Amino acid sequence: MPGGSIYVQPNEKYTGSSPQWWYEKFWREDAPNRRKYRYAKAAVGFVIGIALGIRFGLAGGSAITGLLLGALTFGGDWLLDWYSFHKTAVWRGAKRGELITGRLLRRSLSRQSYHVLDGRAIRGQASIDHLVIGPGGVWIIDNESWSPDTEIACYAGRLFFGEKYGSKTAKPLVEQAEAFAELLTRETGVQVRITPMLAVHCGLLPKSGVVVAEGLTLAKPRAMAKLIKAADRDVLSPSQIELLSRTAARELQRV
Structure with a gap:
């Protein structure tokens, strides 16, 4: 199994070519793609944040607004990604x-x-x-x-x-x-x-x-x-x- 818990004994159901094993394998292999899209989303959030700062007259603080929105976008996407994997833990045999x-x-x-x-x-x-x-x-x-x-x-x-x-x-x-x-x-x-x-x-x-x-x-x-x-x-x-x-x-x- 690519990952797992030392507190849960291995089960044949979760090893070899089981759906759980392939799910975890593909999820880990797709990590670079998810990271690339996360940076792209954060960049869009940065641009929108700057636009909002200018729109509401925060000329000097528009860059800060952009950084804040970009960081929130990056963090939110990471959290959703982590949650989608975490909620399969029991199915994967990790919990x-x-x-x-x-x-x-x-x-x-x-x-x-x-x-x-x-x-x-x-x-x-x-x-x-x-x-x-x-x-x-x-x-x-x-x-x-x-x-x-x-x-x-x-x-x-x-x-x-x-x-x-x-x-x-x-x-x-x-x-x-x-x-x-x-x-x-x-x-x-x-x-x-x-x-x-x-x-x-x-x-x-x-x-x-x-x-x-x-x-x-x-x-x-x-x-x-x-x-x-x-x-x-x-x-x-x-x-x-x-x-x-x-x-x-x-x-x-x-x-």
């Missing part, structure tokens, strides 16, 4: 999505009576990345990432990733939510309904930033806590939240 989402959930929810449990599984069954229990109910959240140009959408109630159906992604999470709800209801006596969610670290979501299809809610990691807090806060009482959290910590296996 772990569950660590990012877990940190965001705890930062936003922990002070508002929500409990966040990371890496849980029913013994002998598939695991989930996060279990959230709070006044608005219970959620399970997994993390996934697709190539930057993969469009994620809902058509006629069906989930699509590009031209492919998303049922193979949605169905297991919906079934896991039902299994977790059944276990918690049986062990606590509290009627539980769990909402399955998927944090999308890379891929094209619609302008709303949220896709709801086939029983699954998909959104960017930073939107997860907002969606959870938007739910009705009178679903579970403080005593029920505490009971469910203790039971989940005891009955669900850490992974």
